[in-house]
Amino acid sequence: QVQLDESGGGLVQAGDSLRLSCAASGLTLSSYVMGWFRQAPGKEREFVAAISWSGIRIYYADSVKGRFTISRDDAKNTVYLQMNSLKPEDTAVYYCAAKRTIVAATTTSYDYWGQGTQVTVSS
Numbered sequence: 001q002v003q004l005d006e007s008g009g010g011l012v013q014a015g016d017s018l019r020l021s022c023a024a025s026g027l028t029l030s031s032y033v034m035g036w037f038r039q040a041p042g043k044e045r046e047f048v049a050a051i052s053w054s055g056i057r058i059y060y061a062d063s064v065k066g067r068f069t070i071s072r073d074d075a076k077n078t079v080y081l082q083m084n085s086l087k088p089e090d091t092a093v094y095y096c097a098a099k100r101t102i103v104a105a106t107t108t109s110y111d112y113w114g115q116g117t118q119v120t121v122s123s
Contacts (some may be wrong), residue, residue, distance in 0.1 A: 002026035002112045004096050009117030012086055016121070020081040022096030022114060030074040033099050035110055036081045038092035038119075045095070049081060050105040059106055063089075086121045093118050 008020040022034070035050040049070035050059045058070060069082040079096060094117050097110035 002098070004098060004112055004114035006094060006096050006114045006117040009094060009119045011120045011122065014087055014121055014123050016086050017082070017084045018086065018119060020083065020094055020096075020117060020119075022079045022081075024077045024079070024098065027098060027112070029072060029077045029079065029098075031100070033102050033105050034070075034072060034079040035097045035099070035105060036070060036079075037095045037097060037108065038090075039095070039116075040089075040092040043092075045108055047106045047108075048094070051079065052102050052105070057102060057105075061106075083119070086119075088121050088123045091119060091121050 003025045005023045012018055031053055033052055036048040037045050038048050039045040047061050048064055049068055051070045051072055067085045072079045096114045098112040099110040
């Protein structure tokens with residue numbers, strides 16, 4: 001049974017940093033593309049970042065480029081999202097997801113999803 005558990009969310013002020021973690025069980029992380037998505041109230045779920053199984057190919061949404069960094073630690077079966085210079089518009093529930101192929105890594109076509117962690121950025 002595959003499980004993705006996000007953690008690290010919270011309430012911060014604009015300009016602060018947070019690091020989200022996604023611990024995977026039931027799958028070998030090194031064989032999966034891992035992605036981070038977010039969903040704000042009243043909005044559709046949107047792509048944030050993705051990293052290939054090799055870690056060589058990395059994608060970011062334009063809105064987070066230069067502020068967010070995705071990384072993975074296959075030994076810990078965990079993927080991270082370091083978020084710096086947070087803005088109020090980053091407020092959302094953040095989800096991690098896993099898929100086997102790099103194709104369409106920036107879309108929601110992932111096989112497995114976590115339950116999400118809330119990030120709230122106050123102005």
